[in-house]
Amino acid sequence: MRFNWNFDYIKGSKIAYIFSIILTVVGIISVLSLGLNYAVDFRSGSNVDITVSKAFTTEQINPIVNELGVDTSEVQITTGSDRVNIRFSNVLDENQESKFKQEFTKLDATASYEVNTVDPEMAKELERNAIYAVLIASIGIMIYVAIRFEWRFALAAVVSIFHDAFVVISVFSIFRLEVNLTFITAVLTIVGFSINDTIVIFDRIRENLRFAKKSTKADLREVVNHSLAQTMTRSLNTTFTVFIASLCLFIFGGESIRMFSLAMVIGTFFGAYSSIFIAAPLWFTLKGKQVNKPKTVAKETN
Structure with missing residues (x-):
């Protein structure tokens, strides 16, 4: 028996936006006031x-x-x-x-x-390279999505992956968890996992747009909700598999991969959450502004 995933995800995204904004603000305050608990990898x-x-x-x-x-x-x-x-x-x-x-x-x-x-110089270089790695990966993803889809999809995807990465960073800052090189590996893995899930949803939206009426925001809303419903089972199955594997590594794995596993547990959950309630609804908001624009009618000249 298949579960019916037909819900109004756009309506639910309003609550998700509020939750994400609160979490982001708390994270910014924590990072600015407390900073990160760097391991020896990032400080002398x-x-x-x-x-x-x-x-x-x-x-x-x-x-x-x-x-x-x-x-x-x-x-x-x-x-x-x-x-x-x-x-x-x-x-x-x-x-x-x-x-x-x-x-x-x-x-x-x-x-x-x-x-x-x-030593101090090496610590600074490692920290700088870690930031560059995340930024370069995000820019590369944005360019790829913009070429394959359109700039609205690209912008929504990058906002989504930055959200996922920053949530993990915020949790580690708030609870003073150790940030080491495996943590950076986990963040990059989360970014890749999140964008993969987002691309699947975007691809279904683009496919459904080919055969749907899209003259009003209500039409776009129906396309997005229907596309999310179609991909929900796949998204949850993938997320659940990675989440359970990461959780088992966190519980039974060695100390050297504990922070990597914990970051993956947090990032996997928020990766699925952001793909459904942030990336797709944000694209709908951006695309809806284009639909609402009045069409210019050329005046007949005598």
């Missing part, structure tokens, strides 16, 4: 990842960190059943690394270490 410092044979508490590790002569106020220690992660705001030199390993080995002789260090 050293990140020590230790695989251990037993669980340790922060209290057991603090004395070792205190002996290194670093600023302990910005040292972040994360412990788990088989892993300890310590992030230093300053770059550890060879002597400090050696001393740390020597002291920690007294707690766990079988521990293995992975030390990642990023």
Whole structure:
């Protein structure tokens, strides 16, 4: 039995617009006031990842960190059943690394270490390149959609993908979640997933426009609602599959891909939401202005 997806999505988009505007404003305030919780990938410092044979508490590790002569106020220690992660705001030199390993080995002789260090210049370059990657991808998508469809489709698509990317960034800023290189990978993946879903909807709208009457906004409204109803099952099935896979990776995956998985969980949901309630209705709004324009009638001259 097939579900009937015939709803007035354009009417529902008004609530979606309000929700998205509120979320965007909150996100802007959070990003401007709190910023992002950058991992060592995007700010200078050293990140020590230790695989251990037993669980340790922060209290057991603090004395070792205190002996290194670093600023302990910005040292972040994360412990788990088989892993300890310590992030230093300053770059550890060879002597400090050696001393740390020597002291920690007294707690766990079988521990293995992975030390990642990023200097200030490299951190700035990585942050700059990440921004460029998102912008270039968005511009490329806009050009592709404009060529394949029209500029209204392109504008609606880019607004939609910027919305998805910024929602994920906002959530990570509000809840102080760590932003690392895998997070940027997730954002670019979300952009690709979102535009794929949007293109499918736009393609159906364009196909239906060929055989539909489109002299009034009501005609366009019917085309958009009908196109969304036709693609709804496909959109939800794809979204649900990716969402469940990302959720399983977040729950059962390793620490190294946890933030990637969480970003995918959030972005997958909002990618489907924006394609249905933002991209298509925004195209309808832009196209509706063209329909409402009075047609000029050439005056007969004597």
